[in-house]
Amino acid sequence: MGQDEDEDEPGAAVVCEGLEFEFRHGKGQSTKAVDGVDLTVRAGEVFGLLGPNGAGKTTTIRAITTLLPVPAGMVRVFGHDAARHRMQVRRLLGYVPQQLSADGGLTGRENVALFARVFDVPRAERAARVSQAIAAVDLTEAADRMASSYSGGMVRRLELAQALVSAPRLLVLDEPTIGLDPIARTSVWDCVDAVRKATGMTVLVTTHYMDEADHYCDRIGLMDRGRIRALGTPAELKAQVSAQDAALDNPTLDDVFRFYAGRDLGHSEKEGEFSDVRRTRRTASRVG
Numbered sequence: 001m002g003q004d005e006d007e008d009e010p011g012a013a014v015v016c017e018g019l020e021f022e023f024r025h026g027k028g029q030s031t032k033a034v035d036g037v038d039l040t041v042r043a044g045e046v047f048g049l050l051g052p053n054g055a056g057k058t059t060t061i062r063a064i065t066t067l068l069p070v071p072a073g074m075v076r077v078f079g080h081d082a083a084r085h086r087m088q089v090r091r092l093l094g095y096v097p098q099q100l101s102a103d104g105g106l107t108g109r110e111n112v113a114l115f116a117r118v119f120d121v122p123r124a125e126r127a128a129r130v131s132q133a134i135a136a137v138d139l140t141e142a143a144d145r146m147a148s149s150y151s152g153g154m155v156r157r158l159e160l161a162q163a164l165v166s167a168p169r170l171l172v173l174d175e176p177t178i179g180l181d182p183i184a185r186t187s188v189w190d191c192v193d194a195v196r197k198a199t200g201m202t203v204l205v206t207t208h209y210m211d212e213a214d215h216y217c218d219r220i221g222l223m224d225r226g227r228i229r230a231l232g233t234p235a236e237l238k239a240q241v242s243a244q245d246a247a248l249d250n251p252t253l254d255d256v257f258r259f260y261a262g263r264d265l266g267h268s269e270k271e272g273e274f275s276d277v278r279r280t281r282r283t284a285s286r287v288g
């Protein structure tokens with residue numbers, strides 16, 4: 001299982017090989033959330049992981065960010081095995097989870113400074129790096145206000161600044177625009193895009209918004225029931241689908257999604273309803 005670390009595709013930011021993860025619920029019950037994912041995210045690209053609720057996207061991301069224990073050989077980040085070199089991997093990445101990661105009782109600047117300390121940004125550089133990260137997400141004017149006064153879009157940009165302050169080579173975003181209005185969604189993506197262009201950072205993102213995936217992702221992996229079902233650029237995926245189904249002339253990414261996942265996005269399976277409720281609550285707590 002697994003290649004040697006120096007055998008990865010040159011320029012690979014993330015390599016998953018036969019990635020599996022099973023949650024055990026006790027009483028002999030378990031859920032195989034990820035069931036053999038093979039995936040390469042190339043350095044410098046924006047890679048979108050799409051799929052219906054419960055497909056295994058967050059579990060895959062948590063394995064890549066070393067938050068779930070997986071055996072050696074299954075995940076490498078810039079050549080470092082996530083199981084054997086956890087701290088090296090952590091130093092290379094910035095992660096914005098689905099859950100709220102900013103503290104409403106601190107100012108925006110204090111929140112980012114906290115992350116700078118946790119991620120060992122050298123003390124002498126800290127203040128400048130915090131200000132840079134805040135400027136990159138267009139929060140300079142609001143930086144000294146309590147985060148509890150921020151709108152949902154501002155909180156999301158603050159969380160981006162927290163992840164960017166350590167100058168990550170890989171930025172991992174789990175549904176970064178969920179629950180935001182269209183203008184706030186665009187401003188989150190604009191910030192990511194600007195930093196990426198300036199630094200060459202790689203972005204791995206999950207989203208349920210097909211228009212965003214189509215517009216911002218260089219390549220997409222479509223996940224369903226723990227596996228990657230299709231992989232390619234948005235144009236390649238659309239072309240594959242129209243070649244396989246003559247009725248789908250000029251398909252959208254939504255059509256691609258339905259073709260591979262076999263059901264509508266976000267309105268499927270029993271997990272769908274619970275996830276939707278959870279998300280709505282998270283969003284409400286952000287803006288509340």
Ligand SMILES: Nc1ncnc2c1ncn2[C@@H]1O[C@H](COP(=O)(O)OP(=O)(O)OP(=O)(O)O)[C@@H](O)[C@H]1O
Nearest residue numbers: 023031033052053054055056057058059060271275
């Ligand atoms: N902590 C956990 N304990 C038990 N089962 C879990 C846990 N987290 C996820 N699962 C299960 O693993 C499967 C994959 O979940 P995961 O959150 O990775 O999917 P997802 O594609 O990110 O879904 P969503 O789009 O709803 O966020 C689901 O069946 C889910 O119920």
